[in-house]
Amino acid sequence: MVTLKDVARQAGLSVTTVSRALNAYDDVAAETRAHVERVASELGYHPNHIARSLQGTRAYAVGLVIPQLVHRYVDSFWQEFIAGVTSTCGEAGFDLVLCTGKDLHAEQAHYQRLVRTRRVDGVILCDARVRDQRISFLRQSHAPFVAFGRVLGHDDFSWVDVDGTTGVRTAVDYLLSLGHRRIGYLGTPTAFSFTHFRHEGYVDALFAAGLDYDERLILEDLDVASELQAPIMELMNLQEPPTALIACADYLAAGALRAVRSLGIRVPEDLSLVAFDDTLVSQHTEPPMTSIRQDNQLIGSRVATVLIQQLLGDGLPPSHELIQPSLVVRQSTAPLPAA
Amino acid sequence: MVTLKDVARQAGLSVTTVSRALNAYDDVAAETRAHVERVASELGYHPNHIARSLQGTRAYAVGLVIPQLVHRYVDSFWQEFIAGVTSTCGEAGFDLVLCTGKDLHAEQAHYQRLVRTRRVDGVILCDARVRDQRISFLRQSHAPFVAFGRVLGHDDFSWVDVDGTTGVRTAVDYLLSLGHRRIGYLGTPTAFSFTHFRHEGYVDALFAAGLDYDERLILEDLDVASELQAPIMELMNLQEPPTALIACADYLAAGALRAVRSLGIRVPEDLSLVAFDDTLVSQHTEPPMTSIRQDNQLIGSRVATVLIQQLLGDGLPPSHELIQPSLVVRQSTAPLPAA
DNA sequence: CTCGCGTTCCAAAACGTTTCGGACAGATTA
DNA sequence: TAATCTGTCCGAAACGTTTTGGAACGCGAG
Numbered sequence: 001m002v003t004l005k006d007v008a009r010q011a012g013l014s015v016t017t018v019s020r021a022l023n024a025y026d027d028v029a030a031e032t033r034a035h036v037e038r039v040a041s042e043l044g045y046h047p048n049h050i051a052r053s054l055q056g057t058r059a060y061a062v063g064l065v066i067p068q069l070v071h072r073y074v075d076s077f078w079q080e081f082i083a084g085v086t087s088t089c090g091e092a093g094f095d096l097v098l099c100t101g102k103d104l105h106a107e108q109a110h111y112q113r114l115v116r117t118r119r120v121d122g123v124i125l126c127d128a129r130v131r132d133q134r135i136s137f138l139r140q141s142h143a144p145f146v147a148f149g150r151v152l153g154h155d156d157f158s159w160v161d162v163d164g165t166t167g168v169r170t171a172v173d174y175l176l177s178l179g180h181r182r183i184g185y186l187g188t189p190t191a192f193s194f195t196h197f198r199h200e201g202y203v204d205a206l207f208a209a210g211l212d213y214d215e216r217l218i219l220e221d222l223d224v225a226s227e228l229q230a231p232i233m234e235l236m237n238l239q240e241p242p243t244a245l246i247a248c249a250d251y252l253a254a255g256a257l258r259a260v261r262s263l264g265i266r267v268p269e270d271l272s273l274v275a276f277d278d279t280l281v282s283q284h285t286e287p288p289m290t291s292i293r294q295d296n297q298l299i300g301s302r303v304a305t306v307l308i309q310q311l312l313g314d315g316l317p318p319s320h321e322l323i324q325p326s327l328v329v330r331q332s333t334a335p336l337p338a339a
Numbered sequence: 340m341v342t343l344k345d346v347a348r349q350a351g352l353s354v355t356t357v358s359r360a361l362n363a364y365d366d367v368a369a370e371t372r373a374h375v376e377r378v379a380s381e382l383g384y385h386p387n388h389i390a391r392s393l394q395g396t397r398a399y400a401v402g403l404v405i406p407q408l409v410h411r412y413v414d415s416f417w418q419e420f421i422a423g424v425t426s427t428c429g430e431a432g433f434d435l436v437l438c439t440g441k442d443l444h445a446e447q448a449h450y451q452r453l454v455r456t457r458r459v460d461g462v463i464l465c466d467a468r469v470r471d472q473r474i475s476f477l478r479q480s481h482a483p484f485v486a487f488g489r490v491l492g493h494d495d496f497s498w499v500d501v502d503g504t505t506g507v508r509t510a511v512d513y514l515l516s517l518g519h520r521r522i523g524y525l526g527t528p529t530a531f532s533f534t535h536f537r538h539e540g541y542v543d544a545l546f547a548a549g550l551d552y553d554e555r556l557i558l559e560d561l562d563v564a565s566e567l568q569a570p571i572m573e574l575m576n577l578q579e580p581p582t583a584l585i586a587c588a589d590y591l592a593a594g595a596l597r598a599v600r601s602l603g604i605r606v607p608e609d610l611s612l613v614a615f616d617d618t619l620v621s622q623h624t625e626p627p628m629t630s631i632r633q634d635n636q637l638i639g640s641r642v643a644t645v646l647i648q649q650l651l652g653d654g655l656p657p658s659h660e661l662i663q664p665s666l667v668v669r670q671s672t673a674p675l676p677a678a
Numbered sequence: 679c680t681c682g683c684g685t686t687c688c689a690a691a692a693c694g695t696t697t698c699g700g701a702c703a704g705a706t707t708a
Numbered sequence: 709t710a711a712t713c714t715g716t717c718c719g720a721a722a723c724g725t726t727t728t729g730g731a732a733c734g735c736g737a738g
Contacts, residue, residue, distance in 0.1 A: 001455050003694055014718045019696060029716060048456050051694030054393045054723050061436070068426050075619055079417035086439040087407050090449075095458070097400070098435040100425040110429075116340050117387050118723090119434070254623055280414055280618075284593055286625030342724055353688045358726065368686060390724030393693050457693090681738080688731075698721080707712070 002043045011039040022047070049095075053118050061095040062307055063120035065107040067127070068100040075250065075279035077296050081148070084300025085124065092308045094121075108134050115143040121311045124148065124303055128159070128193040146307040148299060149193045150320070158310060160303045160321045164194050164276075167292040167325035168201030168246065171274045174290075174327060175244045176209050179336035180272060184235055184242035186228075186252045187220040198248045198276065217242050222252055232259040236271075243336055244272035250282045253289055257332075268334035278328050287331035294325040341382045350378040361386070388434075392457050400434045401646055402459035404446040406466075407439040414589065414618035416635050420487070423639025424463065431647045433460075447473045454482040460650045463487065463642055467498070467532040485646040487638060488532045489659070497649060499642045499660045503533050503615075506631040506664035507540030507585065510613045513629075513666060514583045515548050518675030519611060523574055523581035525567075525591045526559040534559075537587045537615065556581050563590055571598040575610075582675055583611035589621045592628055596671075607673035617667050626670035633664040 008018045013036065021028045021036035028036075053059035064085065066078055086096045097120050101107030111134065114120045121144065125134055128149030138145045139157060147159040175183050185202050188195045199220075206213055216238055219231050232255075235242065247253035253275030260271055267273050267287060275282040278293035306319050347354045352375065360367045360375035367375075378384075392398035403424065405417055425435050436459050440446030450473065453459045460483065464473055467488030477484045478496060486498040514522050524541050527534045538559075545552055555577055558570050571594075574581065586592035592614030599610055606612050606626060614621040617632035645658050 001457075001694090005694080015695085016697085016718050016720095017716080020717090023696085027716060032716080046452060046456065048393075048694050050389055050393045050398070050457055051723090052696075054387075054389045054693085054725090055695045055697085056723055057696065059389070066422065066425070068422065076415045076418060079415065079421070082418070082421070082437065083405065083407065083439060086405070086437050090407075090439055095453075096437040098421065098425050098437050100422060100429055113385060114434075117385065118340075118389055280620050281623050284620050284623050340724095344724080354725085355688050355690095355727085356686085359687090362726085366686060371686080387724050390693090391726075393695090393723085394725045394727085395693055396726065679738100681736105683735085683737100685733085685735105686731100687733100689729095691728080692726085694723105696722085699719095701718080702716085703714100705712100705714075708710085 001048070002045045003048070004045070007036065007040050007043055007045050010043060011036050053121075056118070058311075059118055059121050060093055061097050061120045062089060062304070062311075063097045063099070063111065063114040063123040064126070065099045065101050065110045065123075067107075068102045075277070075281055077277075077279070080296035081126070081300040081303075084297035084302075085304045086300075088301040088304035089308070092304075094304075094308060104129075104132075104134060108137050111138060111143070111145075112141070115141065122146070122307050124307060129191050130193055130196070132193075144307065144310050146303050146310065148303050150197075151193050152196065155320065156318060158306050158318045158320065160299060160306060160323065161197075162194070162294045162299065163322045163324050164198040165201035165204065167276065167294070167327075168198045168248070169205040170201075170325075170327050171246055171276075171290075171292055172202055172205035173209075174329070175246070175272060175274065175333065176205070178244075178272065178333060180244040181211060181336075182214070182217065182240060182242045182244070184217040184245040185219065186222055186245060186247040186256060187218070188248045188252070189223045190221045195248070202246065224251055224255075228252070228255040229259045229262070232256055233263060236260060236263055236265060242271070244274070244333070246274045246276075248276045250275045250277040250279045250289075250291065253291070253332075254281050254285055257285055257289075268332050269337070272333040272336075274327075274333060276325075283330075285332075289332040290330045291328050292325045293328045294323065299323060340387070341384045342387070343384070346375065346379050346382055346384050349382060350375050395457070397650075398457055398460050399432055400436050400459045401428060401643070401650075402436045402438070402450065402453040402462040403465070404438045404440050404449045404462075406446075407441045414616070414620055416616075416618070419635035420465070420639040423636035423641075424643045425639075427640045427643035428647070431643075433643075433647060443468075443471075443473060447476050450477060450482070450484075451480070454480065461485070461646050463646060468530050469532055469535070471532075483646065483649050485642050485649065487642050489536075490532050491535065494659065495657060497645050497657045497659065499638060499645060499662065500536075501533070501633045501638065502661045502663050503537040503587075504540035504543065506615065506633070506666075507537045507587070508544040509540075509664075509666050510585055510615075510629075510631050511541055511544035512548075513668070514585070514611060514613065514672065515544070517583075517611065517672065519583040520550060520675075521553075521556065521579055521581045521583070523556040523584040524558065525561055525584060525586040525595060526557070527587045527591070528562045529560045534587070541585065561591055563594075567591070567594040568598045568601070571595055572602060575599060575602055575604060581610070583613070583672070585613045585615075587615045589614045589616040589618045589628075589630065592630070592671075593620050593624055596624055596628075607671050608676070611672040611675075613666075613672060615664075622669075624671075628671040629669045630667050631664045632667045633662065638662060 008015045021033045099110040123145045125147040150159045275289045275291035278291035282289035282291040347357045360372045438449040462484045464486040489498045614628045614630035617630035621628035621630040
């Protein structure tokens, strides 16, 4: 490995000067700098990140802890997100250090270790929860971090989020424009922060249209484990069943699709269905689903950008960024048939 | 941050002794060791990986470079694989350092930097190619590495692979058992090493059954960009069209499904279809597809295990591990109807 | 008593970098 | 002329760890 010392010897200068030349300090002559740069590139010098970060300045790495059990239903979220993070990090000369935690507590321990040990300069936090112990911890330990997902009432840290409220609202508006008036709602687990924003979009849209909020049309806190069959059956057997359904995740939409089909209900003829996420799942069902699409790679990229800005420019105020999802219309939605 | 020095001061010993006590050297008295361990845990001491790796022993990290553009068609492979790697690494006290490269050359540059700079102790290589420059590079630079995917004729490095030959062969045998005799084949890009092993399974099975290898039934080197519609149409318009098709990737199977459906061909009544990978895609098509399943998380886990063994136990011979895929039978395959 | 040996401990160097505090020369100012 | 400033450069310390090469001690053997 070619070190600073090698460059210094070859250039006939001290290690200090070489370091300062390479790091754009202004107390080195332009000529000297040019010489150093030439020698460095001739020798194929690359700075040793490890030594750098030991020294205390910067590790040139950011940390991310992901859940240990990647449920298949989340589809390709993580890999798209990670691809976004790493490619943006790479451009800025940062690496991504990845760990898994079996639960939130383990995740927190990893974050602690990563920042305490200076293995990373800052961390990325995902899946923000309504009351998130990890966030409290990171705030109080003064570790630079950016979250994917906001938490209601906490604007003292940086986050990037998808505007789920507008996303759902757009979807409901679209269903309204097709003539639907009884629109059911399938919600994701309430522990997740985004769940509430999506719900808000549903409420807003109904309110704006002057429609009642009918609790019987709402199923909440659905995770993959919960059996959708029974609640969906109950929903569709109401005196006035919904003519459209908005599912806040692709896996819920796919499950609902199977459930209603088993009841002999056709999509979209008898029931319109809108999904959220637009993963491969919603694209390959029969019929392919209308879905609210969020660009996960873009999200990862934005999160990384914000974090790196935060790391390089010191003491920036928290930044908040809302990314707009888009409605992808496919064949699971249709105009309300004249009854 | 609590350092070795803090522990030493608190314990009334030298840094050296504390270090050696904690690292199970045998030149420290049992009593002293116990004392040191108690003080260390009281103070909440955790070794600084950065300093360790600077010192030259071990970085406690492994590297992985993934493609920059994660095609959505690969579905959730990367995230499952990464989840397997990180959870196994975590148990052994290793982190995963992740980068992206826009092409193989960029990937190689990252690998070089990671190992040269001692940022990682070893690396994982994925998507082994038929003639893989990255592998030649890693071999000659004596960097410990494990590949996911073997390369024909090179057993001088450790790899973990899926037995695609047996996988495809099992699938073909299954189709044969259903009475099919004209079985078409849709192959993945030939640059990938696994493509050839899968192909071999196809050939083997036909040969064992005493069937001819009919080139007209074979479509090769199909990537997602290539339009499947035309070649599939040509295939199905043969005088004796295939009654079953084995597609070496889910995305190919899904594409083929759409293509044949547009020709008015029903699956599985007119044509049986087998996919490879068993991602969510093949599970959510209509009909859900029979697919050869590989456990990506397990693969990641095995790769990590092998690499870490290699790192801890020095100078082990290369290890080779073949993981068996399994055939998941769903509704895209049916017995050959009596003509 | 002296020598050698085993046990237990430690000081110091090393890894590659950044940074603090100054050194030195030449130019400018009083 | 002497003092101050400016532009360049550098020595040495520091980051937290591991490792090398002893040192100090007690003990049994010669």
